[in-house]
Amino acid sequence: MSIQSNARTILYFGFTFQVTVVIKNLLIVKLKSKTLLLISMLVSKVSEKGQIVIPKEIRDRLSIKPGDTVIFRVEGGKVSIEVAKERMKDILREGKPIEESIEFQRRLREEWD
Known part of the structure; x- marks a missing residue:
């Protein structure tokens, strides 16, 4: 379990908090009213390629999963x-041929009239 106790101030949803302890991906935050708030967060850096x-x-x-x-x-x-939820090629594969769609529109x- 990695614990970092370097206190720092953060801005979260427009509010300023004093972070007191970071345990793994969980922040323990001290509010002005002395209430503790737990915020779960995960961090990832952007590479040079974005x-x-x-x-x-x-x-x-x-x-x-990969892919x-x-x-x-x-x-x-x-x-x-x-x-x-679905891959675009699978969605398109399930669709009707364009000729059927055009004929349906013509009948409508x-x-x-």
Whole structure:
């Protein structure tokens, strides 16, 4: 168990906290009201090529395997990552041929007229 007790101040969700102890990936934070708050976080560095490593704990929890596709979403200055449920080629393979789709649209237009 790695414990670092170098106290420092951090900004989290717009609030300033005094971090007192870091145990593995768990921060113990002291608030002004003397209440303790536990924040679970994992950190990964960006390589020179812009690559990141998804920490093993997250890969295990989400069952991410080599070759899986993940989706990055940017919302309000934050990035979230989720596992793509299906591969695009599998989705396209399940679709109907374009001729059937065009014929279906043609029939709908005839019904509307």
